[in-house]
Amino acid sequence: MGNPHSHGAQCSHDAPQKHGQEECPDNGHDESKRDFIFISAASMAAVGTGVVAWPFVATLGPAKDTLALSTTEIDLSPIQEGQAVTVMWRGKPVFIRRRTAQDIELARKVDGDATAFNSLRDKQKDTDRVKQSTFGGKEMPQWLVMVGVCTHLGCVPMGQKPTDMRGDFDGWFCPCHGSHYDSAGRIRKGPAPHNLAVPTYTFLSENRIRIG
Amino acid sequence: MAGNTTPTDFGNPVINWIDKRLPVFTMMQKEYGVFPTPRNFNYLWNFGAIAMVMLMVMIASGLVLAMHYTADTKLSFNVVERIMRDVDYGWLVRYIHMNGASMFFIAVYVHIFRGLYYGSYKQPRELLWILGVLILLLMMATAFMGYVLPWGQMSFWGATVITNLFSAIPLIGDTIVTWLWGGFSVDNPTLTRFFALHFLLPFVILGVVFLHIAALHVSGSNNPLGIEPKSDKDTVPFSPYYTVKDLFGVCVFLIIYAAFVFYAPNYMGHPDNYTPANPMVTPPHIVPEWYFLPFYAILRSFTIDIVIPFTDIIIISSKLGGVLLMFGSIAMMFILPWLDTSPVRSARFRPLYQKFFWLHLAVCITLGFMGAKPPEGIYTVISQICTFLYFAHYLIVLPLLNKYEKPLPLPPSIHEAILAQKK
Structure with missing residues (x-):
């Protein structure tokens, strides 16, 4: 993940806001990657919730x-x-x-x-x-x-x-x-x-x- | 709540010890002891406390009944009769629960119309009001499902009619109804799930009531003048002034309640429900419990299909129309704070609104009477007129009043209004 060769610890993914005015060229790239991870994690959670919820809903139908x-x-x-x-x-x-x-x-x-x-x-x-x-x-x-x-x-x-x-x-x-x-x-x-x-x-x- | 409280000395080391670690006593002191409350409440302000007492009575009596009840189409009717005849004081607890439902609705309806008259739904109490409407909806669902449990004729046919409301939903309606029933008609699976939900929902109501009261204690109570308290002269501490006044109101209410329980326990019920459920025979006249009658009349008032002109394509069938109107009548209450935007709360200072309020109350009561009548002839016509007036009140009258009504001058403060009255 990231590009440790060019930036070191200052451009860590966890705390990009700590850089202050310092330029961090990889920032845009990082953000979109994080978005992707968020969206895919949320989608998986939604699918998982649906899969778990379905049997509960289905029990109420005609046996x-x-x-x-x-x-x-x-x-x-x-x-x-x-x-x-x-x-x-x-x-x-x-x-x-x-x-x-x-x-x-x-x-x-x-x-x-x-x-x-x-x-x-x-x-x-x-x-x-x-x-x-x-x-x-x-x-x-x-x-x-x-x-x-x-x-x-x-x-x-x-x-x-x-x-x-x-x-x-x-x-x-x-x-x-x-x-x-x-x-x-x-x-x-x-x-x-x-x-x-x-x-x-x-x-x-x-x-x-x-x-x- | 806990963060900004300074430890109070209650003079009792045990209470002090607990309060320091969990400031429940400080909180009670703040919210129910010294809580500043407008000094001009009338007796209509008792009904919130009365409704709270009724919720407690229903939960306590319901818990005892549930210990003797069995949800099974073959057993339920007899099991309820066993409670009535064989269980010690079973008759008393069941009559308390049965009539308690009616009394709970009486308290809540008075509470609601008090809010309507004095503008308690207005800014900044919109959310408080909406939580209240939500409680009403939950109460209706709970009462409906509870009525099914004794598995008499009205239980069965009431359940059939109400669940069938969902079949009016286009395309997926029938699938939804089959799913609600757990079969092809109201039957054992329906009864068992209704029992489970009837046990659960009162605790959901309790949760929403907590939020309702929490919101009340943020904005403070409204009062008959509808103006906010401006100084200490306008308020009194909740205790002892209103604890005592509420207790008095609760006692009077409980006396009336007890009169029903002991002298007319079946007055508000239907004799048909003492006949075991029979899926093959509909009683000649199905009527819901009295507290649903106005909504039932609205449901039945929609008797025509709305079609695209010159074709046979039905946009809204009379069945769907009735269902939409019925849910719409409650939806009106949800959006009420944004329909009535007049800055003056109390109807005392709104001469026109006051008249329309009484008309609205009369319309609701007439709808109640029509809901109990067979759906034919003049009864249908009266129901239709009243349904129109019901919706007109919210959608036409209130917005027009905002524009054209000239309110009377408001008093400068609560205590000055009271002093002026004394002179």
Whole structure:
């Protein structure tokens, strides 16, 4: 380090300010080297802090056992037309409603009407919210499967029981902050920003689905 | 502190021995004994001391409760009921803690509005004020997490609604919420971390309170006239004058507190929280504890999406808007010292500000009532008007008053003002 041949102890790196008026030609060179050492040491310290901090942050995420509980199978055969059931998936309720012809018609009327469709907050056709895949040669628009969690602040909307309020659009109504969902689970009125989420699910047979 | 103190003779050799090595007695004498304090405090100046007593009560009762508590979704509800029924005096300690939270907030809210009325946030006490707002924020976080611990229906759904506020953050919101929960819904990992934080945060509050008081003892207290003491005639030593006055105020406050604990322990709570948490059923009407209601009303008042004109692109969804407004309402208090730059502190000498202060207080109380109502019809409209007035107070009224208000003449000094009043 430095250049001891030309300056000796007077131009030591530790105390350049002690030179007074005496010229120290190597000073500029020294300063930039010190800057480099400071910056690289500080960067290494920052990286090291981040590396040590990460495991602490990561412990707070979902653990392996939580992630493992991610699929569930449901038998649909006991559900009558117009009935709805709520099942648990990943600690959240999932709504399964077997819709009546009237429910479907009401939802699809919006699909067909351009002004009504354009007024939706989260534009989605009813046909995109149910499984169109056929099983045994039958279409199944009657089955509506959704995560029963209001997209506003996470309450469970009402509308599953026959006695529940169903809101202004004959679907679901969230009592917490007054979001109204229609018979396709689309947000129509109130503060929620999105439609009720449709989880990943598949028909295992005509009367059996697997969620997740 | 220690460097410039001369040893005091306390007349007791043990105390003198300790004080020479660690001048805690000298410090207490200086900061709480002879500390010069404006002589004209009214009873509103009691609430700082009352809040301090409440913090101590909460820490002491909380410590005892923590010794009986278990954070586990299967056990917590029953364990709290066990404290209520089987543990000797468990019911008393729990009711002290439960109602203590409400009483702590009452004390702090009075303390805050006293500061607003008498301009205690103004130069040179800006940092003192900001530390106070920070304490309020920490108290809110602590109270919220504490309310989750009994794992009743309101605990669960309150936790769900409040943690979901973070999902309003664009793009990364959902990831953050999953991380906060430690899963895909509020569940055991959420409960255990809330317990850990609920135990930790009161000590953080204690630390910030220490800084708050340290800053207070640098600038000295404000007073109802809002003018600085100019001579010894304007002040009295803190002890015995204000130690006694504070003790009196604390006693009156504790009597009211005890009345709640013994005669109406559940008055400020919700019956729904005596139903065990059920993730499948939301109670028909979720309401936070009363001390959050004004903020809750502000959260719900934002009901439209702001879109780029003629497109469907949403800039601020009503959900994000509500969350921004709610945090914004507290942000107003942080920047208040720079919004109200009128050199006159006390509202006594600011005729217009005085009127707007009462309007502001009425707006806050109305927001509180609206927060408890279902979000529909006229309630939403009133909430929206009050939210507008809340922000208008800080962002429009205060800056305009700086320009156009003509304050009344200030008295020459505190003691002259008092003597003039006597005549």
